[in-house]
Amino acid sequence: MALSGLEIFKKLPKTNCKDCGFPTCLAFAMQVAAGKVGVEKCPHISEEVKKELMEASLPPILKVEIGAGEDSIVVGEETVLFRHDRTFVNQNAFAVTVEDEDEAGRIEEVARRVNDIAYERVGEVLTLDAVCIKNKSGDKDKFMEVVEKVDSLTKKPLILVSKDTGTLKCAAEAFKEKKPLIHAATVDNVDSIINITGETGCPVVVRGETFEDVRTLTEKMGNSGIKNIVIDIGTRNFKNDFYNQIVLRKSAIEQKNRLFGYPTIVFPGEMTDNILKETLMASVFVAKYASIVVLSNANYQNIFPLMVYRQNIYTDPRMPMQVEQNIYKIGNPGGNSPVLITTNFSLTYFIISGEVENSKVPSWLLVMDVEGQSVLTAWAAGKFVPEMIARFVRESGIADKVNKKELVIPGYVAQLKDELEEELEGGWKVVVGPREAGEVPRFLKEYVAW
Amino acid sequence: MEFQVPKSTYTGIINLVKLGRGDATVSIGGETALPFYTFEGEMPNRPIVAVEVQDRKPSDWPDVLTKYYSDVLDDPVRWAKKSIEKYGADAICLRLTSIDPNGEDAGPDEAAEITAAVRKSISKPLIIYGTGPLEKIAEVMNKVSEKNSGENILMGWVEEDNYKTAATAAIKYSNNLVALNPLDVNIAKQLNILLTQFGLSSDKIVMDPSTSALGYGIEYCYSAMERLKIAALLQNDKMTQMPVITDIGPEVWKVKEVRESEENYPEWGYQEERAINWEAITCGSMLLSGSDILVMRHPGAISLIKEFIEELM
Numbered sequence: 001m002a003l004s005g006l007e008i009f010k011k012l013p014k015t016n017c018k019d020c021g022f023p024t025c026l027a028f029a030m031q032v033a034a035g036k037v038g039v040e041k042c043p044h045i046s047e048e049v050k051k052e053l054m055e056a057s058l059p060p061i062l063k064v065e066i067g068a069g070e071d072s073i074v075v076g077e078e079t080v081l082f083r084h085d086r087t088f089v090n091q092n093a094f095a096v097t098v099e100d101e102d103e104a105g106r107i108e109e110v111a112r113r114v115n116d117i118a119y120e121r122v123g124e125v126l127t128l129d130a131v132c133i134k135n136k137s138g139d140k141d142k143f144m145e146v147v148e149k150v151d152s153l154t155k156k157p158l159i160l161v162s163k164d165t166g167t168l169k170c171a172a173e174a175f176k177e178k179k180p181l182i183h184a185a186t187v188d189n190v191d192s193i194i195n196i197t198g199e200t201g202c203p204v205v206v207r208g209e210t211f212e213d214v215r216t217l218t219e220k221m222g223n224s225g226i227k228n229i230v231i232d233i234g235t236r237n238f239k240n241d242f243y244n245q246i247v248l249r250k251s252a253i254e255q256k257n258r259l260f261g262y263p264t265i266v267f268p269g270e271m272t273d274n275i276l277k278e279t280l281m282a283s284v285f286v287a288k289y290a291s292i293v294v295l296s297n298a299n300y301q302n303i304f305p306l307m308v309y310r311q312n313i314y315t316d317p318r319m320p321m322q323v324e325q326n327i328y329k330i331g332n333p334g335g336n337s338p339v340l341i342t343t344n345f346s347l348t349y350f351i352i353s354g355e356v357e358n359s360k361v362p363s364w365l366l367v368m369d370v371e372g373q374s375v376l377t378a379w380a381a382g383k384f385v386p387e388m389i390a391r392f393v394r395e396s397g398i399a400d401k402v403n404k405k406e407l408v409i410p411g412y413v414a415q416l417k418d419e420l421e422e423e424l425e426g427g428w429k430v431v432v433g434p435r436e437a438g439e440v441p442r443f444l445k446e447y448v449a450w
Numbered sequence: 451m452e453f454q455v456p457k458s459t460y461t462g463i464i465n466l467v468k469l470g471r472g473d474a475t476v477s478i479g480g481e482t483a484l485p486f487y488t489f490e491g492e493m494p495n496r497p498i499v500a501v502e503v504q505d506r507k508p509s510d511w512p513d514v515l516t517k518y519y520s521d522v523l524d525d526p527v528r529w530a531k532k533s534i535e536k537y538g539a540d541a542i543c544l545r546l547t548s549i550d551p552n553g554e555d556a557g558p559d560e561a562a563e564i565t566a567a568v569r570k571s572i573s574k575p576l577i578i579y580g581t582g583p584l585e586k587i588a589e590v591m592n593k594v595s596e597k598n599s600g601e602n603i604l605m606g607w608v609e610e611d612n613y614k615t616a617a618t619a620a621i622k623y624s625n626n627l628v629a630l631n632p633l634d635v636n637i638a639k640q641l642n643i644l645l646t647q648f649g650l651s652s653d654k655i656v657m658d659p660s661t662s663a664l665g666y667g668i669e670y671c672y673s674a675m676e677r678l679k680i681a682a683l684l685q686n687d688k689m690t691q692m693p694v695i696t697d698i699g700p701e702v703w704k705v706k707e708v709r710e711s712e713e714n715y716p717e718w719g720y721q722e723e724r725a726i727n728w729e730a731i732t733c734g735s736m737l738l739s740g741s742d743i744l745v746m747r748h749p750g751a752i753s754l755i756k757e758f759i760e761e762l763m
Contacts (some may be wrong), residue, residue, distance in 0.1 A: 082680070084673040121665070211453040223725075243489055250456040276726055280754055283731040286503050287672070287738055301719025304707070305664060305727045309735070312669040347667040354666075354706055442552070 066155025135162035269296030331362030411435035470575030
């Protein structure tokens with residue numbers, strides 16, 4: 001995608017004037033290539049070169065913003081096919097559908113859930129992103145009424161779906177301040193939609209069943225200066241649309257095909273009537289390249305696993321996920337409850353806390369910040385060693401919460417026992433726990449029975 | 451002008467592994483493109499669902515799961531039959547929970563008897579997984595392999611520092627082995643090299659990348675498996691071309707998001723549907739990253755995944 005530092009350098013004045021704030025033109029070029037500074041910081045390049053460089057440095061999939069204000073969402077900007085190459089950039093949005101024929105109660109419930117659902121997990125809060133309103137009735141007034149209603153209930157972005165261009169025009173004009181996503185431009189109405197989006201500035205979906213149709217539409221829009229485009233491709237057949245998503249992403253990234261270099265939207269609820277199957281299909285599109293996944297429902301049992309999966313797929317594969325250093329209470333521990341220690345690698349924490357919970361033995365779990373490494377890795381790296389563990393235990397304040405001053409350490413670092421006891425002082429005893437998390441429940445039950 | 455679909459050129463192929471014998475034979479592997487990328491290459495054999503059966507009645511399965519097996523939980527033979535006839539199992543994965551020295555500590559002979567009894571009663575391939583320390587599992591696999599000589603079963607598992615006993619038995623009695631690696635491409639390769647140098651044919655090996663559940667590190671597994679497939683197919687690295695088994699049941703069914711009721715966590719929604727989603731999404735993710743055998747538990751998740759495979763093939 002982007003140009004290399006040297007390619008950018010060639011286009012610069014090479015005067016090392018420092019007006020950009022960097023010591024040399026080469027240093028500046030490197031920073032531009034790394035995406036850390038914009039090329040416009042150089043006051044001496046021509047408009048033409050500036051435009052060329054700015055276009056070349058755009059990501060292969062353009063960024064599109066939907067909605068306005070704090071709750072607006074940004075999608076696109078992806079640069080790779082595989083998450084092990086580089087972290088996926090903007091996590092996909094989840095939208096929930098209401099139809100203008102739905103009862104008021106359902107519309108209110110969906111809006112409420114889109115506003116309120118918030119799952120806290122590994123230091124992040126997982127939320128829904130948008131409401132998709134479908135003009136199922138075909139009636140303009142009815143649609144406008146429902147859009148107004150939803151708009152009054154939520155600040156989250158809206159996706160407005162209608163087959164009628166007049167209806168879309170009316171809605172886009174009425175709500176243009178909120179920048180809803182307009183669905184959709186097709187080969188039949190593209191000229192009118194170009195006018196609507198040109199005037200309102202709303203982002204727009206292009207809808208085509210084939211690559212050729214989509215390409216025709218994005219080209220036409222691009223020529224009219226419209227770039228805030230989202231692609232809706234396919235026939236609502238799972239295999240076909242799975243294939244479409246992969247081909248679009250490959251084409252944008254490997255072939256540098258700008259005509260497909262836009263975020264995508266999928267509707268798994270239109271591929272099946274089975275709500276669990278829809279959830280499974282939605283998860284596939286989280287991993288395989290959709291930017292907006294529109295769901296038919298906001299049922300907790302479907303939303304929750306999907307949001308956890310999205311968080312998993314979009315984490316930085318090079319950075320271990322971390323949990324906060326803290327004393328975690330499991331159950332309702334008291335002065336004589338066991339005190340266990342582990343590291344803040346989130347997998348370690350999740351697995352250990354889950355097993356402690358399974359044991360039904362209320363416990364204190366000390367989680368020590370070792371930059372997100374597992375117990376053995378942290379020990380090998382000198383971050384989970386007696387002196388540091390003792391300091392953490394002292395500063396944690398756990399001594400004020402318990403009478404029984406015994407610390408259970410992971411079995412894999414059993415060799416730390418004696419030295420840690422010395423370092424801890426204050427009458428602490430160190431107990432060696434099991435090596436594997438799965439053995440924790442049995443260990444805890446026996447330990448408290450002593 | 452018609453759009454030219456971008457296609458990757460693959461040079462490698464996943465090993466074709468046959469499990470079972472006679473009418474019970476099922477083939478896995480043989481892919482020449484990334485999973486379900488059928489526009490780029492072949493996927494001659496669909497991934498299979500191995501339904502988990504245990505040799506002792508499980509004590510830690512929640513009601514939303516046991517209710518489907520309540521009449522067969524204390525009889526692995528009937529349990530296996532029901533899983534095939536009623537829930538569409540493509541294979542049976544018999545987990546020998548009795549052999550764990552921390553539990554019942556049953557001996558290898560008994561485990562071998564049960565294994566043979568289950569195998570004789572089904573017309574699908576049999577997979578076994580041990581429990582407990584590797585020394586014990588190796589000892590059990592040795593007997594199980596002897597007792598199922600020539601039956602071409604798949605036995606789990608061996609690791610880098612303990613493979614010789616089991617590999618000897620697998621070679622001698624013509625069975626297959628699961629090679630376990632801790633989410634690590636290099637260790638996976640290393641173990642495959644050790645096993646093949648020891649004399650086990652590379653089409654007798656299935657890799658287990660130590661699956662984790664949705665929300666519990668599934669992304670590490672997803673990426674490790676993608677990297678394995680890329681090495682196998684794009685770089686034609688022979689020692690990464692073994693098919694993959696993902697042992698999903700135990701991972702999914704121990705997490706609290708699956709085990710807790712809606713009364714305790716109303717904001718998580720209905721437990722059974724949530725649990726089905728949890729297992730199905732985990733399986734879907736493993737299929738996309740290259741699993742050839744899924745070890746599963748809930749009939750609802752099994753039927754979703756079977757349809758999913760059918761539609762994407």
